[in-house]
Amino acid sequence: MKVTLRQRNQGKKTWFYLDYYDNGKRKTKTLKLFLYPNPKSRTEKAHNKEHKALAEKIAQKEQLTIQARAYGLEDVKKGEQDFKEFLDELIRPKKDSNRGNWKSMKVHFDKFHPRTVSFRQIDRNFVEQFKDYIESTDLEINTKYSYFSKFKAALKEAHLREIISKNPADTVKHLPQEDPKKEYLTYDELQRLSKEECANPLIKSAFLFGCLTGLRFSDIISLTPDSLEKREDYYMVPFRQQKTKSIEYHPIGEQAVSLLPEPLSNSTPFFTGLGKSMSVNDNKILREWIAKAKITKHITFHCSRHTYATLQLSFGTDIYVLSKLLGHKHLQTTEVYAKVVDEKKIEAANKISL
Known part of the structure; x- marks a missing residue:
């Protein structure tokens, strides 16, 4: 017009x-x-x-x-807002690895469009161009999916805040995604690792504790003596569901409890000395400890949770029970571990030949 x-x-x-x-x-x-x-x-x-x-x-x-x-904008003034400043606003309150992923996405967006860009300039064609840029990078498939999803999530949030009256990314298809490889330790590898010395005993204890309980790092470092509840031959510990934020209780055995360091007080976390997330130096110490056990897999702290889940299924734990132990909202999330176990069974079956 x-x-x-x-x-x-x-x-x-x-x-x-x-x-x-x-x-x-x-x-x-x-x-x-x-x-x-x-x-x-x-x-x-x-x-x-x-x-x-x-x-x-x-x-x-x-x-x-x-x-x-x-362009789907509510009004001219809102449409002239800087999209990159809006991204910074979204990134600021985010935490840990999620914040890092958002910041990495913005780094790629800056490479794609070095200049300032207003919401008025972002139409469906612009979204498609950024999608093409992400596809052309050497990033892993799931990393590409993650970055483009965050870009679309930012536009969706702008729509919810009525900065734009129409989301230009609504009709743009997501990039493909593949099931991520969940690296874990076998029972033999875990046995070997437990016998090796680690430069930081706290990291060793926390990692092995994760392998025996399946608890996330955030739940492990917040565990205190006051939060342990003794029941006959096991303990119950609280953990917070990441998505629903509700508190659940998780049973752990005597061996896992024996790995807990001596606390300073009943209200002080057992693993005082570890930060809210694994630092660069912490991860370096973890990798060196893994290497000492002659393990060549790319193991991160979160792999302790994968190890727990995979070994539980290998030893016959019902998948529904495991789903509850891991705090999964949907059984399909737990079934990823079942696929890993099935692959190992097939691999073992093919080892025998006449």
Whole structure:
């Protein structure tokens, strides 16, 4: 749609009006602004100058508003907001690895579009171009999926906040995703590792504790003597569901409890000395300890949870029970570990030949 500022003589005044052309159809809108056809005094000349400038600004703004609506923007002012500043706002409150993933996505977005970019500039074609850029990188398939998903999530959030009235990414398909390889330790590898010395005994105890309990790092480092509940020959420990944030209780055995360091007090975490997340140096110590046990797999701290899940299934634990132990909301999430065990069974069966 095109907007044109026009003038019409009526009586002793020249009135301003707007012409709207849309698909061959014409509409008009009269502005309450006019000119004196033959200004004689300074007052009339000043009036003409002021009203003409105002009419031109109204016409420009009207044209911008129409263009903004075509891009799905609520209004011009919102549409001129800086998308990169909005990304920074979304990233700021995020924590740990999730924050790191969002920041990495923004690094790639900056490479794709080094200059500032307003919401008005982001249409479906722009979204498709960023998707093509992500696809062209050497990133892993799931990393590509993750970065593009976060970009789409940012636009969805902008839509929810009514910065844009239409999400330009709604009709753009996600990038493909593949089941991530869940690395874990076999029973023999775990036995070997437990016998090796580690440069940081806290990391060793926490990792082995994770292998025996399946608890996440965040739950392990927050565990205190007060949170342990003794029951006959086992203990119950609380952990927080990551998605629902509800508190669940998890049974752990005597051996796992024996790995817990001596606490400073009943309200002090057992693993005081480890940060809220594994530092670069902590991960280096973990890798060196893994290497000492002649294990060549890429093992991170979270692999302790994968090890727990895989070994539990290998030793015959019902998958539904394991799902509850891991705090999974859906059984399908746990079935990934079952696939790993099935693959190992097939591999073992093929080792025997005549």
